[in-house]
Amino acid sequence: xxxxxxxxxxxxxxxxxxxxxxxxxxxxxxxxxxxxxxxxxxxxxxxxxxxxxxxxxxxxxxxxxxxxxxxxxxxxxxxxxxxxx
Amino acid sequence: xxxxxxxxxxxxxxxxxxxxxxxxxxxxxxxxxxxxxxxxxxxxxxxxxxxxxxxxxxxxxxxxxxxxxxxxxxxxxxxxxxxxxxxxxxxxxxxxxxxxxxxxxxxxxxxxxxxxxxxxxxxxxxxxxxxxxxxxxxxxxxxxxxxxxxxxxxxxxxxxxxxxxxxxxxxxxxxxxxxxxxxxxxxxxxxxxxxxxxxxxxxxxxxxxxxxxxxxxxxxxxxxxxxxxxxxxxxxxxxxxxxxxxxxxxxxxxxxxxxxxxxxxxxxxxxxxxxxxxxxxxxxxxxxxxxxxxxxxxxxxxxxxxxxxxxxxxxxxxxxxxxxxxxxxxxxxxxxxxxxxxxxxxxxxxxxxxxxxxxxxxxxxxxxxxxxxxxxxxxxxxxxxxxxxxxxxxxxxxxxxxxxxxxxxxxxxxxxxxxxxxxxxxxxxxxxxxxxxxxxxxxxxxxxxxxxxxxxxxxxxxxxxxxxxxxxxxxxxxxxxxxxxxxxxxxxxxxxxxxxxxxxxxxxxxxxxxxxxxxxxxxxxxxxxxxxxxxxxxxxxxxxxxxxxxxxxxxxxxxxxxxxxxxxxxxxxxxxxxxxxxxxxxxxxxxxxxxxxxxxxxx
Numbered sequence: 001x002x003x004x005x006x007x008x009x010x011x012x013x014x015x016x017x018x019x020x021x022x023x024x025x026x027x028x029x030x031x032x033x034x035x036x037x038x039x040x041x042x043x044x045x046x047x048x049x050x051x052x053x054x055x056x057x058x059x060x061x062x063x064x065x066x067x068x069x070x071x072x073x074x075x076x077x078x079x080x081x082x083x084x085x
Numbered sequence: 086x087x088x089x090x091x092x093x094x095x096x097x098x099x100x101x102x103x104x105x106x107x108x109x110x111x112x113x114x115x116x117x118x119x120x121x122x123x124x125x126x127x128x129x130x131x132x133x134x135x136x137x138x139x140x141x142x143x144x145x146x147x148x149x150x151x152x153x154x155x156x157x158x159x160x161x162x163x164x165x166x167x168x169x170x171x172x173x174x175x176x177x178x179x180x181x182x183x184x185x186x187x188x189x190x191x192x193x194x195x196x197x198x199x200x201x202x203x204x205x206x207x208x209x210x211x212x213x214x215x216x217x218x219x220x221x222x223x224x225x226x227x228x229x230x231x232x233x234x235x236x237x238x239x240x241x242x243x244x245x246x247x248x249x250x251x252x253x254x255x256x257x258x259x260x261x262x263x264x265x266x267x268x269x270x271x272x273x274x275x276x277x278x279x280x281x282x283x284x285x286x287x288x289x290x291x292x293x294x295x296x297x298x299x300x301x302x303x304x305x306x307x308x309x310x311x312x313x314x315x316x317x318x319x320x321x322x323x324x325x326x327x328x329x330x331x332x333x334x335x336x337x338x339x340x341x342x343x344x345x346x347x348x349x350x351x352x353x354x355x356x357x358x359x360x361x362x363x364x365x366x367x368x369x370x371x372x373x374x375x376x377x378x379x380x381x382x383x384x385x386x387x388x389x390x391x392x393x394x395x396x397x398x399x400x401x402x403x404x405x406x407x408x409x410x411x412x413x414x415x416x417x418x419x420x421x422x423x424x425x426x427x428x429x430x431x432x433x434x435x436x437x438x439x440x441x442x443x444x445x446x447x448x449x450x451x452x453x454x455x456x457x458x459x460x461x462x463x464x465x466x467x468x469x470x471x472x473x474x475x476x477x478x479x480x481x482x483x484x485x486x487x488x489x490x491x492x493x494x495x496x497x498x499x500x501x502x503x504x505x506x507x508x509x510x511x512x513x514x515x516x517x518x519x520x521x522x523x524x525x526x527x528x529x530x531x532x533x534x535x536x537x538x539x540x541x542x543x544x545x546x547x548x549x550x551x552x553x554x555x556x557x558x559x560x561x562x563x564x565x566x567x568x569x570x571x572x573x574x575x576x577x578x579x580x581x582x583x584x585x586x587x588x589x590x591x592x593x594x595x596x597x598x599x600x601x602x603x604x605x606x607x608x609x610x611x612x613x614x615x616x617x618x619x620x621x622x623x624x625x626x627x628x629x630x631x632x633x634x635x636x637x638x639x640x641x642x643x644x645x646x647x648x649x650x651x652x653x654x655x656x657x658x659x660x661x662x663x664x665x666x667x668x669x670x671x672x673x674x675x676x677x678x679x680x681x682x683x684x685x686x687x688x
Contacts, residue, residue, distance in 0.1 A: 057558035061565030068345035
């Protein structure tokens with residue numbers, strides 16, 4: 001059952017990707033709709049901007065990946081046999 | 086024994102002591118019965134002070150039952166049942182014994198009303214849990230276990246020193262909140278003992294080192310008990326200690342950074358324990374019984390610990406199932422397994438969505454309490470820091486783990502691919518129940534909020550703003566994952582962490598002992614042999630005698646001592662793990678007998 005569902009989705013990968021993009025766009029649109037998303041309790045001005053948390057999510061993800069990989073290259077990542085004697 | 090109080094830990098200890106003599110055909114029944122009885126016992130507990138024991142001048146309190154200890158007791162005994170069910174088919178009875186003694190240590194520490202009782206059970210946890218690492222049986226697990234034990238012993242010494250200083254200053258052993266407004270040396274020592282077990286950097290490297298080396302089911306136990314018992318101890322002893330807020334936020338981000346670099350799925354999850362416990366540690370720092378925000382923070386700590394134990398246990402069950410079935414846990418040696426292990430994938434995904442805090446999953450209703458408390462308490466940097474860590478959590482546990490094990494490029498060796506399949510019924514059942522609990526808590530948060538220590542809980546997680554905020558952060562993180570997929574490709578590396586200092590430090594010490602110290606000894610010996618000119622002969626003879634009798638004697642004596650210890654340790658290390666397990670259990674039993682005797686002799 002699970003396998004068939006996964007294979008169905010993989011067979012229609014283009015449609016899946018398109019609906020994901022549509023979902024993301026919808027999310028930002030909904031965020032601009034004050035009846036659904038009440039921003040009166042937000043703690044900073046920036047949070048009231050439409051799609052602020054979308055930008056935050058994407059930038060946070062990019063930052064984590066880029067900074068961590070740079071940290072790893074600075075000598076933290078080592079071959080698996082590093083501690084072998 | 087009129088005032089005998091049945092501690093849930095006694096149930097686990099008695100079950101562990103009898104497990105080796107239960108006939109093999111009844112063993113599975115026994116393995117289910119004992120945790121069920123312990124869970125039943127914790128559910129039946131009523132608030133109050135029980136099990137007071139007079140020892141010399143002190144009154145020890147084995148059972149301080151209040152709403153804070155109750156909620157931690159419930160989840161610990163529930164997890165003991167689920168984790169035992171998961172490893173039900175494991176034949177080596179010693180593994181079950183070690184795990185149950187470990188659970189008993191955690192329950193004992195949670196219901197402890199005084200610091201001495203806390204300390205005894207605290208140490209019991211370290212000594213029993215190390216066997217869950219050793220039973221893996223690889224040479225690496227042996228040394229990882231020793232490092233784990235040594236680090237925890239150091240933490241235990243700090244805790245004990247803090248307790249002794251605290252007792253001298255106040256004359257009280259009661260385990261209540263320390264004075265965090267004016268922390269003394271004693272408070273900081275106790276804090277070091279607690280935060281070492283909570284794996285706060287830089288005292289955290291033992292965790293990924295040990296948990297990735299443990300047996301497939303041992304890690305499920307390990308992921309639940311040590312760090313969350315430490316969270317309980319922090320919530321009980323140091324609520325409102327300000328330094329815990331920055332430490333917690335650093336922890337939450339630190340774990341995420343290392344998770345990017347990790348190639349071993351279980352090491353990645355271990356780093357995410359550090360990240361998640363960071364939320365709880367920060368929450369303890371924000372806790373304050375007198376303000377609504379502080380109360381929200383403390384409730385959030387308990388709720389998040391409860392939810393975390395379930396979803397992290399579930400994630401370790403999923404990756405443990407992959408390890409158990411295929412013998413492999415590294416991303417570079419896995420991939421494309423969805424057709425072979427579909428249900429394991431579904432359960433692990435539920436764990437990943439729960440830890441990331443997706444709406445309708447457990448993490449959403451617990452994590453957000455702490456994040457909200459930091460925003461409402463005007464600690465904006467803490468709130469944004471924790472949101473950053475949330476993004477990283479979904480990036481790794483919700484996306485990287487499922488993608489590189491079940492999808493992506495198939496890098497499995499033929500043997501790995503051949504062996505891969507969904508695991509046996511008991512492992513599937515344990516994962517299914519835990520998944521259901523994660524979804525239940527996410528859909529019906531009031532069932533969890535009703536258990537929290539500070540009532541009433543006025544928090545409402547499902548607001549339009551909060552759902553929109555969470556979905557945006559998580560789904561745009563998902564977009565980022567696929568944008569940066571090439572960068573995230575796993576590499577066959579390990580990541581150096583603060584354990585480098587003691588791993589390499591130990592080696593440097595060994596080299597110093599075998600190199601320079603010996604060389605100096607030889608050089609001194611040669612000096613008076615070669616420079617033994619006529620005028621110096623007498624001096625040389627005297628010095629020689631000194632060298633032979635005193636220095637060599639001391640060195641040889643020391644060497645003999647070390648060797649005899651070494652051979653004893655080697656015996657512990659190799660085939661006789663069971664023997665030393667029995668010894669540890671025997672000692673525990675002795676302590677128990679002593680306690681019971683005291684109970685009867687006490688006025």
